[in-house]
Amino acid sequence: MTERSGPQSVDLRRCRVPHAELEFVCACSPAHGLLVADWLVSGSAEAPERDGSQRLPPAFRAAVDGALRQRVAAAPLSLPFDPLDFLRDPRNWRAPVGVPPGSPHARKVWQVLCQIPVGATRTYGEIAREIGSSPRAVGQACRANPWPLFIPCHRAVPASGSRGGTGGYAGQRQGPLADIKGWLLNHERTRPGGEPAPR
Incomplete structure (x- = not known):
């Protein structure tokens, strides 16, 4: 359109x-x-x-x-990819060639998120240790992500937490946006035809 x-x-x-x-x-x-x-x-x-x-x-x-x-x-x-193609098959996800404007810290977080493979997750703490930050600051950068899906902040999860371990999404802990995070993770872990994605 x-x-x-x-x-x-x-x-x-x-x-x-x-x-x-x-x-x-x-x-x-x-x-x-x-x-x-x-x-x-x-x-x-x-x-x-x-x-x-x-x-x-x-x-x-x-x-x-x-x-x-x-x-x-x-x-x-x-x-980087057609979102409709991704919804049909998560293997169509491709990292963008760059990240949008933002604070230097947020851009570091977004770059790390783009390196997480489809079907995998990293904790906020793991990302924080990699860039010399704190888990809370990583979560704030995920919340500020202007390109959801393309920059896969849904792949960042708490070490242990609510909603089956997925945490919040776009600043919400419940409701449609929080629910879509779990859906995206499940979608990426299951290939078309029902077989699980390789870990």
């Missing part, structure tokens, strides 16, 4: 997660690359457009417009 946002065209990718209240939406621009990626509650969209597609919530549209207005100092980062 391609939409216009101001004078520039924006390619929107939307995919609904099976048996979940969420859909994953990302926006790309030919000039700026990946602009925004986020999970949206399926019922949060406004009334359908004439062609039957759902409108995006105003906050998501504002984030896209804001990203288009920002000056891009480096080369644009392209979409």
Whole structure:
């Protein structure tokens, strides 16, 4: 689906997660690359457009417009994989060639997250020890991740904790976003056809 946002065209990718209240939406621009990626509650969209597609919530549209207005100092980062392909088969996940702007600490965390293989997890403490930080600071960087799914913060888990050991996701410990973390981990651990992913 391609939409216009101001004078520039924006390619929107939307995919609904099976048996979940969420859909994953990302926006790309030919000039700026990946602009925004986020999970949206399926019922949060406004009334359908004439062609039957759902409108995006105003906050998501504002984030896209804001990203288009920002000056891009480096080369644009392209979409590392099609989210719909990943939802069909997690082996389609590819790490982005770079991470988005953020604090030096957050960027270190995001780079480590991108090195965790599909089907594997690392604890917040393990990541913290690798970069000389604290587990709490690693969790905060995961919460601030602007590109969920592409930067796999769902692969960071507490050493022991709530929700079967998966911890929170996007700042939530319960609800659709917390539930999707468990779904993503299970999805990555089970290949199409039901066989488990190699450890």
